[in-house]
Amino acid sequence: MGLRWEVPLKNLPYLLGGALLTLRLVGISVVFGIFLGIVGAMGRTSKNKLFHGIATAYVELFRNTPFLVQIYFAYFALPTFNIDLTPGQSALFVMILNTGAYMSEIIRAGIEAVHKSQVESGYSLGMSYLQVFRYVMLPLAMKAIAPPLGNQIISMTLSSCVISQISAEDLTFRAMMLENRTFRSFEIYIVTILIYFLLAEFLYLVIGYINRKVFGISAKQKLPTMI
C-alpha cells in the first residue's frame, strides 16, 4: 500500500486553519467559562435559595447531558424561536456554557476547601462578603484548583471536536472534508491526531506557565519531602 503523505502535507495550512478555530473557540470559552464558573460557584455556595437554585440547575443541566446534544440543540432547535446562530456561534455559545458548568464545580470545591479561619480573618477586618470572596477565598481557591482547572481546559479542547457535527469548520471538520475529497484516511487522520496532540501539549505549557507565574505553583510551593 502506497501512502501518500503529500496529501495532508500539501493541505496542512487548511488543517491548521481548522486547528486555529479550535484554539480560538477554546480561548474565548476559557475566559467566559471561568467568569461563569466563578458566578456559578458563588451561587452553589450561596445561602440565598434563589441564587443557589439557579446555579445548581445550570450546573446540573450542563454536566448531566451530552455535549453533542447541547450543540445540536443550539444549532437545530433554537431557530424554532427565531434564534439563528451560525455553526461557529452555536459551538462557542455551548462551549462557554458547558465549560462554565464544569468550572463552577471545580471552583466550588476550591472555595469549600478554603479554611474558615482565613475567611473569618477577612470578616474581622471589616470586609464584605464580596470582598472576602474576591481577595481571600478566590485566590486561595484558584491556587488549589489550578491543576484540575487546567485539565478541564485540555479536556474541553479535545472534546470540542464534536462541533464538527454541525459543520463548524474546526480541525476535525476539515480533516473529514479532506478525507471525502481524497480518500487518504490514514495519512489525514495521523496528521490530525498529531496536530491535536501538539495543541494539547502547547496548552499544557501555557497553563503550566500561568500556574507558575500567577499562582506560584511549583516554583515557590514547597512539596512534601519524601524520605
Added chain:
Amino acid sequence: MLMLDVKDVHKHFGQLHVLKGISLQLERGETGVLFGRSGSGKSTLLRCINYLESIDSGEIYVDSELVTPDRAKLRKLRANIGFVFQHFNLFPHLSILGNVTLGLKVVKKTPEDEAREIALKALEDVGLKEKAENYPEELSGGQQQRVAIARSIAMNPKMILFDEPTSALDPELIGEVLEVMKDLSQQGMTMLVVSHEMGFARETADKMFFLHNGKLVEEGPPSEIFRKPKTEECRRFIEAIL
C-alpha cells in the same frame, strides 16, 4: 469612658447554653484578661463582641455603638475592632506587607502608598519591618502572631480582642508576642485578652474576668484575683495553673 459594655449576653449552641447572662465592662485604654477552664465560654464571648458569633439575647456596645447584625454597621464596627486569633489566620497567599495592607486598601480605601507606609510603621512596632516581603509560611509562629497584631494595629482600631494569642505557640516564642502586647497596652490600647498567661495578666491587666460554666463568677484587678479570690472555683483554678 466606657469602650466595651456587655450587658446580660446569652448564647446557645443548640442545646448547650454557653453564655449565661454575661455582663462586663472595659474603660477606654484598659486591658482586660478573660480566663477560665476550656469550655467556660471565653472565646465565644470574645467572638460575640465583633459578631463572628451571633448572640441570643442581651446587648453589646463598643464605644457606645450597639453591635448588630446589620451588615453595613457590622463592617464599620469590625474595621474598628482588631481581632487576633489563636492560629494567627494570616492570608497565606499574600506577603507580610500584603497581609497588613489588605484591610487598609479594601476596607478603608487607603491609597497604595499611604497603606504601605502605615503597614511598615505597624510592622516596625512589632519588630518585623525587615520581613515585609516574606510570606507567612517563611515565619515562625511567634513572628506570624506579631504580624497578625500588626495587621490589627494598622487599621487603627479602638480596641483589640485577643483569642488565646499564645496558646498555639512553642514556649520559647510566647515571650516575644506578650512583649508586643504589653507595649500596646502601655500605649493605651483598649484590649480584651483571653489568656492563661498569668505573668502577663499580673503585669498588664487592669481587670481580670473569671468565667465558669458560661457565667462571670469573679472580676477584679489582678492584685485581688491573685491574692484573695472570692470564689472557690477561681481559687482552685489559679492554684492549678500557677
